[in-house]
Amino acid sequence: MEPKKPSIFRKYFTPETLVDRYLADPSQGVDVIIPVMHTNELWVSNLHSIYREIPVRRLLLGDGGCIDDTIERARPFPRVEVFNHREFKSLGFSIRKLIEEVKTDWFVYLHSDVWLPPQWFETMCKNKDKYDWFECRQHLTILLDYPLDYSPANMKRPFSGSQMGRRTAFDKVLPQVDDDYLYRNEDVIFADLVERQGFKYGRVDETYHCHQHMTKPGPFERKVFVDYKIEATRAEEVRASMMAAKSIVKYMKPGLDQSLQIWGHQSKLIELGEMTYDDFRKWVAETNPAWLPYIYKRFPLPPLRVPPRKRVYNLAKKVYRALLT
Numbered sequence: 001m002e003p004k005k006p007s008i009f010r011k012y013f014t015p016e017t018l019v020d021r022y023l024a025d026p027s028q029g030v031d032v033i034i035p036v037m038h039t040n041e042l043w044v045s046n047l048h049s050i051y052r053e054i055p056v057r058r059l060l061l062g063d064g065g066c067i068d069d070t071i072e073r074a075r076p077f078p079r080v081e082v083f084n085h086r087e088f089k090s091l092g093f094s095i096r097k098l099i100e101e102v103k104t105d106w107f108v109y110l111h112s113d114v115w116l117p118p119q120w121f122e123t124m125c126k127n128k129d130k131y132d133w134f135e136c137r138q139h140l141t142i143l144l145d146y147p148l149d150y151s152p153a154n155m156k157r158p159f160s161g162s163q164m165g166r167r168t169a170f171d172k173v174l175p176q177v178d179d180d181y182l183y184r185n186e187d188v189i190f191a192d193l194v195e196r197q198g199f200k201y202g203r204v205d206e207t208y209h210c211h212q213h214m215t216k217p218g219p220f221e222r223k224v225f226v227d228y229k230i231e232a233t234r235a236e237e238v239r240a241s242m243m244a245a246k247s248i249v250k251y252m253k254p255g256l257d258q259s260l261q262i263w264g265h266q267s268k269l270i271e272l273g274e275m276t277y278d279d280f281r282k283w284v285a286e287t288n289p290a291w292l293p294y295i296y297k298r299f300p301l302p303p304l305r306v307p308p309r310k311r312v313y314n315l316a317k318k319v320y321r322a323l324l325t
Helices: 008-013 043-053 070-074 091-101 120-125 186-196 234-251 256-271 277-287 289-294 308-324
Strands: 030-036 056-063 080-084 107-109
Touching: 008 043, 030 091, 043 056, 043 070, 056 070, 056 091, 070 080, 080 091, 091 107, 234 256, 234 277, 256 277, 256 289, 277 289
Parallel strands: 030 056, 030 107, 056 080
Antiparallel strands: none
């Protein structure tokens, strides 16, 4: 049996001693660039992984207006250089200025919320002869503190993982518990059994516990898949959609895949009342008129009675025909 790999969470939160790979391998040294405005609680762990995996000749940080202690936590690491990018409006311009500061033939661009696994640098370097700018796959680690809604109309059951009780309340309950079906629903079962013996069950709302859900190996292995939603402010939605739509038009050649993205962001901006279709089309005409045949007021959707796969095919055909007219 293969030895079990440590949980990624254990790797994240185990204190580390700095391993500075550049000291042992300076000939392979590369500059690393990271634009920052704020970071998460794993920032230091991420930095340890960067210095362990990459021979960091210099770590170049673009301070885009940090609102936390990101810069201060990074300064103890070797060869850190911080550039004042607080007046810049966009992440892209910060990246440009950081690349302009690079002094090595190859460099690495990272996000601050990225942790690198063992052998990352070696694996990437094997592709230097194939590509000039390349990336890798990603795993998502979801760290989410999500308080459940315990309003009276919504939920009585606590789905507990932390309970406290009087031992005597179980004197007549325990003999009823057989070795059969009691599993993962003990909160409601014990609450009912205790109340039926004349004792009182309740829930304390002044405190809480953190119940962890993650993939756990074992004889009854279960894998956790998360469907999550990010609730952005209106200002952030406007900013993200505006920059996404306009950056594609300004910097990319027209194409079908990109036009679908533009249409989604354009629709969001219209929905938010930030602009009209005519406003956006006028801006496209002034900025990159080659995109005009790809800017649609709406996409004609096929009838819902068509099977999903066929609907997608029909939609693609209609979009393609629209591009030719």
